[in-house]
Amino acid sequence: MRYLSLLLLCAGFTACHQTTTHTAANNSAIHLQLSSLYSRDTVKLVLKESAVKHKEADKIFLQAIDTYRNKKNPAASITLFKNSILLQPQAKAYYELGNALLDSNEPLEATNAYTIAELLDYTPLHRVLYNQACAYSRLKQNEKAKYYLVSAIEFGYSNLKNILNDPDLQNLREDYKWDFRHTVINAFGGATDPEKLQWNLFCREFEVLDLPIVLDKEYAHTLRDHYISYDFERYIPEMRDEKFSREVGNEFYHVGLVKSTDSVRTLIYASREELGDSEADPLYYICSYTTTGKLIQKMLIGGRQKLDEPYRIPTIQPNGDVQVTQFKMRYEKDPYQAGFEDNKIIEMKELDKEYYVLEADGHFAKQPALLGMR
Incomplete structure (x- = not known):
């Protein structure tokens, strides 16, 4: 509130x-x-x-x-x-x-x-x-x-x-x-x-998303004023995980409501580790819940947890289906040494695409590429 x-x-x-x-x-x-x-x-x-x-x-x-x-x-x-x-x-x-x-x-x-x-x-x-x-x-x-x-x-x-x-x-x-x-x-x-x-x-803090939407690096700039309070940690698994404790410096953000039915609400939230004066790229999670707030399924769809992983950029389609494009990113400077602040991306090479459909019971089903291209 x-x-x-x-x-x-x-x-x-x-x-x-x-x-x-x-x-x-x-x-x-x-x-x-x-x-x-x-x-x-x-x-x-x-x-x-x-x-x-x-x-x-x-x-x-x-x-x-x-x-x-x-x-x-x-x-x-x-x-x-x-x-x-x-x-x-x-x-x-x-x-x-x-x-x-x-x-x-x-x-x-x-x-x-x-x-x-x-x-x-x-x-x-x-x-x-x-x-x-x-x-x-x-x-x-x-x-x-x-x-x-x-x-x-x-x-x-x-x-x-x-x-x-x-x-x-x-x-x-x-x-x-x-x-x-x-x-x-x-x-x-x-x-x-x-x-x-x-x-x-x-749920009130998750406004209906205007779909389709791409959750890329530019979108991350819109997150700052959409904090999720730790009062709602019962609905955010990472908030209850010791390695994502408040001392680590993670902040959580509302992204929006993807779909709502009589039995399932599907939301997207973001998590980002605050690194002093700089900010890491956020991780985007899509989660489905029952109408009483019980988690049905959670899936990481955007960002990356480790530097050597592909960088994921999700696109949410008007019907709620999710396309996740994976990229290999090359930076002007070695990010292990120079970090990400003022470190220009000089190449984004597409590696793969994954497609997921939101089923009626709230689960996300991975689809073959041809079926995903609807």
């Missing part, structure tokens, strides 16, 4: 058709702009660097609420919500901005607003998750819609009648047809189980 202190902002902003300059009491030079409104890193940095409550932001927020809720004009309220956020990022402002965008037929931007509302710990969480499901259903991204709807139920959303009749969820209901009710009822069944809630908290 994330714990983010919401420090209040007073900073300059540029609004549509009107420019007003505000100077924070702490003279912070960091402030939001429209171009960075949905940047997680920028929002977090602004909150970290600012410590002054901005009353004008609350005033504009109330004007936006009045325009949206009372005057029934969501389109006009969008600018006001954004102006409030530029002065002071708040979870409530991002949440209501998402609602106004959704009501203005802007579901894609609404998902961005809801994402930041969740980042800022909007409560109750299930409202954000449910509205995310509605937005993704409107976008016909039904795998993500299902993910957020199930999460909303697991975190307390209880209006079954609304789920079955909400027009925003129509695409999701039609896509899954008879399976929709089964999925929803199963989610309600686990909402009050403490063991399943702990598992759900772990």
Whole structure:
């Protein structure tokens, strides 16, 4: 569970058709702009660097609420919500901005607003998750819609009648047809189980991956802000292994959700040893679990554990199948002597390809090359 202190902002902003300059009491030079409104890193940095409550932001927020809720004009309220956020990022402002965008037929931007509302710990969480499901259903991204709807139920959303009749969820209901009710009822069944809630908290950090995806050296740069807490070591075998203890300096990262069914969830996480000022290449693991968090199978699909092993680069296909390409890598300097920092790769020679299919019971079955090339 994330714990983010919401420090209040007073900073300059540029609004549509009107420019007003505000100077924070702490003279912070960091402030939001429209171009960075949905940047997680920028929002977090602004909150970290600012410590002054901005009353004008609350005033504009109330004007936006009045325009949206009372005057029934969501389109006009969008600018006001954004102006409030530029002065002071708040979870409530991002949440209501998402609602106004959704009501203005802007579901894609609404998902961005809801994402930041969740980042800022909007409560109750299930409202954000449910509205995310509605937005993704409107976008016909039904795998993500299902993910957020199930999460909303697991975190307390209880209006079954609304789920079955909400027009925003129509695409999701039609896509899954008879399976929709089964999925929803199963989610309600686990909402009050403490063991399943702990598992759900772990799974919530694994966002649905946009497939296909290649987990190469460039992808490794995106991992830094996606740490897995040691509170969840029961689900990560390496965390419980003595040779991967905290003293060794290994960090673990969420990569994403590959596939979710009524009986199996398939996730990818990464492990990387921190080497002083430099970082080793991460190892990527794909794991399948039961819906209560019991490990079914784990497989190393990316990176290498020893320097003399082939370097693996996995590609996850849209259907969840995995292609693992093995390379022999040649460096400008001997990595045994010079390490990897600033050591240029001068050749990557492909050695082999392996193909794996995710079976219905959660196991990974290796396929011959011709079958794997689907």
